[in-house]
Amino acid sequence: MNVPASGHRPVDERRAQLLDAALAVLREHGLAGLTTRAVTTRAGVPHGIFHYAFGSKAALVRALVERELTGATAAWDAAVATDDLETALRRALRAQLDIVRADPAHQAAMYELIRAARDDSDVSTVAWERRQYLAEIERQLGGWSQRGGVTWTAPVEHVAALVLSAADGVIQAWVADHDDERADASVDLLARAIASLARPA
Numbered sequence: 584m585n586v587p588a589s590g591h592r593p594v595d596e597r598r599a600q601l602l603d604a605a606l607a608v609l610r611e612h613g614l615a616g617l618t619t620r621a622v623t624t625r626a627g628v629p630h631g632i633f634h635y636a637f638g639s640k641a642a643l644v645r646a647l648v649e650r651e652l653t654g655a656t657a658a659w660d661a662a663v664a665t666d667d668l669e670t671a672l673r674r675a676l677r678a679q680l681d682i683v684r685a686d687p688a689h690q691a692a693m694y695e696l697i698r699a700a701r702d703d704s705d706v707s708t709v710a711w712e713r714r715q716y717l718a719e720i721e722r723q724l725g726g727w728s729q730r731g732g733v734t735w736t737a738p739v740e741h742v743a744a745l746v747l748s749a750a751d752g753v754i755q756a757w758v759a760d761h762d763d764e765r766a767d768a769s770v771d772l773l774a775r776a777i778a779s780l781a782r783p784a
Contacts, residue, residue: 597636609692669778676770733781
C-alpha cells in the first residue's frame with residue numbers, strides 16, 4: 584500500500600524513499616516495469632518529486648547500484664578484522680555470498696538492472712560499478728599487505744580483478760543451483776588460491 588508523502592522533506596530523504604520504491608518495483612515487476620511514474624506511484628509522491636531528487640532515470644539506476652556497492656563494502660569491512668590473509672579473504676568472500684543467500688530475489692533484480700545497463704548507453708553504470716568494486720578490493724588488499732607484511736607476486740590491480748571475477752562466478756553459480764556446500768567449498772579454495780599469491784615482504 585502506498586503511503587502518502589507529507590510536507591517538504593530534504594532531498595536525501597526523498598532519494599532514499601524513491602530508491603526503496605524503485606527496488607520494490609524492480610522486484611515485483613522486473614526491469615520493464617521500472618518507470619519513473621511507477622516509482623513515484625509506489626512511493627506515494629507527485630511525479631515532479633522524482634526530477635527534484637534525481638533528474639533522470641539514469642541517475643536513479645546509478646544510485647541503486649551505488650547503494651548496493653556501499654552495502655557490499657560494509658560487509659567486506661566487517662569481515663576482515665584479522666591479520667591472517669587467507670582467513671580475511673574467506674570471511675570477506677563469504678560475507679558477499681551470504682548477502683545473496685539472504686535475499687536471492689534482491690540479487691536477481693540487481694543483476695537484471697546491471698545487465699540492462701550494460702546495453703543502454705543512457706543508463707551506463709556497469710563500467711563505473713566495476714571500477715568502484717575493483718578500487719575497494721585493491722584498498723583491502725593493500726591494507727592486508729601493510730598489516731601482514733606481505734607483497735603480491737602480481738600487480739595488485741590484477742589480483743583485485745581476479746578476486747572480483749572469481750567471486751562473481753561463485754555467486755552466480757549459487758544463484759543457479761543454490762548448492763550451499765559447493766559454494767562454501769569454492770570460497771575456501773578461492774581464498775587459499777588468492778592468499779598463495781602473497782609473499783613475505
